[in-house]
Amino acid sequence: MTTRSSKSKEQFDKAVDFLVEDIAHLTSAEVEVSLQELGIDEDMASSMVKEATESCRRALGAEKLARAKQQLRDSRRGSVTAIDGARAKAVLRDYWQQHPSEVPTTLAARKGAGISDDTALKMYQSLVELGAISPDEGPGDV
DSSP, X not given: OOHHHHHHHHHXXXXXXXHHHHGGGSOHHHHHHHHHHTTOOHHHHHHHHHHHHHHHHHHHHHHHHHHHHXXXXXXXXXXXXXSOHHHHHXXXXXXXXXXXXXXXXXXXXXXXXXXXXHHHHHHHHHHHHHTSSOTTOOTTOO
């Protein structure tokens, strides 16, 4: 490690310590001035603030995306587990009686016979997600 890179790392570590403690209370301009007071040149201070800001935005965006995905998984899980295969089949039969054009071709040929509970639950979930049926509907409510 050269003296220059050692000094840069030392400056960076000081800057990070400062940023962690005080960045929430200062404007970007104030942060830049404070970094310059630590001995970091103006261009480097500006660059550090810009990088820190962009990094925070990405981290916040990733956190929001993760929360949204988890909420979606939770909502899907809740609506599927609230119904069993037999009930899903009954709801699907009622729905298809009212909407015969939406019966999948292979099921129409078999007249709905042989549909598994798992398949019925997946089809039920798809109709719920599409808004075609309500997750709390039972047979006869469709």
